[in-house]
Amino acid sequence: MRITASGHVVRALTIAGSDSGGGAGIQADLKTFAAYEVYGASVIAGLTAQNTLGVQGVQYVDPAFVQQQLDSVLGDIGADAVKTGMLGSAEIISVVAGRLAVAGVDRLVVDPVMVAKGGEALIDGDAVATLRQRLLPLARVVTPNIPEAEVLAGFPVDSWSACHRAAEALHRLGPKVVVIKGGHSQAAWLKDAPWDSLETQGHAVDIVYDGDRFTYLATPRVSSRKTHGTGCTFSSATAAGLALGWSDAEAIASAKAFIYAAIASAADWDVGAGHGPTDHSVRPTLAAGIQAGGAYRLVDGQWERLEGGC
Numbered sequence: 001m002r003i004t005a006s007g008h009v010v011r012a013l014t015i016a017g018s019d020s021g022g023g024a025g026i027q028a029d030l031k032t033f034a035a036y037e038v039y040g041a042s043v044i045a046g047l048t049a050q051n052t053l054g055v056q057g058v059q060y061v062d063p064a065f066v067q068q069q070l071d072s073v074l075g076d077i078g079a080d081a082v083k084t085g086m087l088g089s090a091e092i093i094s095v096v097a098g099r100l101a102v103a104g105v106d107r108l109v110v111d112p113v114m115v116a117k118g119g120e121a122l123i124d125g126d127a128v129a130t131l132r133q134r135l136l137p138l139a140r141v142v143t144p145n146i147p148e149a150e151v152l153a154g155f156p157v158d159s160w161s162a163c164h165r166a167a168e169a170l171h172r173l174g175p176k177v178v179v180i181k182g183g184h185s186q187a188a189w190l191k192d193a194p195w196d197s198l199e200t201q202g203h204a205v206d207i208v209y210d211g212d213r214f215t216y217l218a219t220p221r222v223s224s225r226k227t228h229g230t231g232c233t234f235s236s237a238t239a240a241g242l243a244l245g246w247s248d249a250e251a252i253a254s255a256k257a258f259i260y261a262a263i264a265s266a267a268d269w270d271v272g273a274g275h276g277p278t279d280h281s282v283r284p285t286l287a288a289g290i291q292a293g294g295a296y297r298l299v300d301g302q303w304e305r306l307e308g309g310c
């Protein structure tokens with residue numbers, strides 16, 4: 001376990017849904033925190049009956065009981081960083097936002113989970129407005145995938161420029177840093193991206209916008225079906241890095257390397273018959289975050305590799 005200079009164990013809290021299959025949600029988050037040697041606490045906002053084949057059922061927790069769990073954790077253990085995942089309903093989001101605002105949590109990673117990989121809804125339709133208005137203003141980092149970025153921005157993200165406009169629109173909602181994840185198989189916006197000079201064809205590229213500059217994080221795209229829980233793992237790895245006191249850029253670059261290693265390491269074993277989980281037992285390091293992937297900036301139409309991360 002990592003200990004801070006002031007002598008306390010580094011703590012991270014996930015507020016998310018349970019995945020009975022263990023590859024996504026709360027279970028992925030706690031495994032990721034353990035890989036970062038960060039103490040993990042959890043507030044369960046909902047339960048899913050889920051496996052590698054899909055989601056067979058969803059039940060949200062009573063918002064008052066979500067609040068009670070939050071009070072239990074924050075009133076005793078505390079948290080150096082918090083991550084939110086599947087929250088489900090507008091009422092739960094309101095409770096979570098209200099409690100995090102009172103607690104003054106400023107290292108908050110919001111993964112705006114909306115749909116499972118199999119297409120099952122993990123949020124009520126009318127909860128998106130609450131997510132935008134109540135939770136995003138509190139976020140240090142928000143990590144939508146492309147379909148989630150479309151819903152939050154309110155327009156299609158079907159091109160390189162639309163992706164940049166979406167990142168700017170999401171940034172205006174309050175988060176300090178917006179990460180739009182390009183994990184979804186060769187999403188439309190990659191087609192007109194200027195990748196040639198970067199030779200990142202066949203890479204998984206995420207766009208990072210800090211309100212000032214765009215940075216692009218790239219790793220090779222692993223050809224694997226075992227990508228269950230990649231988004232949860234990426235956001236909880238970012239939260240673990242923030243809990244450790246790393247900068248936003250360092251935490252995000254480390255998370256990118258961690259998810260790459262976790263997907264690659266799981267490629268040759270099977271859990272379940274469908275989209276299997278990633279390997280959360282890989283070891284994250286800050287250096288790996290900077291080296292395994294690549295952080296790039298576009299300067300006057302030319303790619304510039306950033307040796308120090310993003």
Ligand SMILES: Nc1ncnc2c1ncn2[C@@H]1O[C@H](COP(=O)(O)OP(=O)(O)OP(=O)(O)O)[C@@H](O)[C@H]1O
Pocket residue numbers: 024115116117144145146181182183184204205206219220221222223224227228229230231232234256259260263
């Ligand atoms: N096949 C792959 N190879 C390498 N990296 C990948 C691959 N698939 C996803 N990633 C990376 O994993 C991270 C999570 O991205 P992804 O788009 O899969 O999230 P998500 O859609 O929110 O996931 P989930 O389905 O768990 O909600 C990103 O950094 C993305 O680039």
Ligand SMILES: Cc1ncc(CO)c(N)n1
Pocket residue numbers: 016017018019024025026048050085086113115116117122228229230231232
């Ligand atoms: C509980 C839960 N949270 C998030 C996701 C998205 O990956 C999922 N499939 N299940």
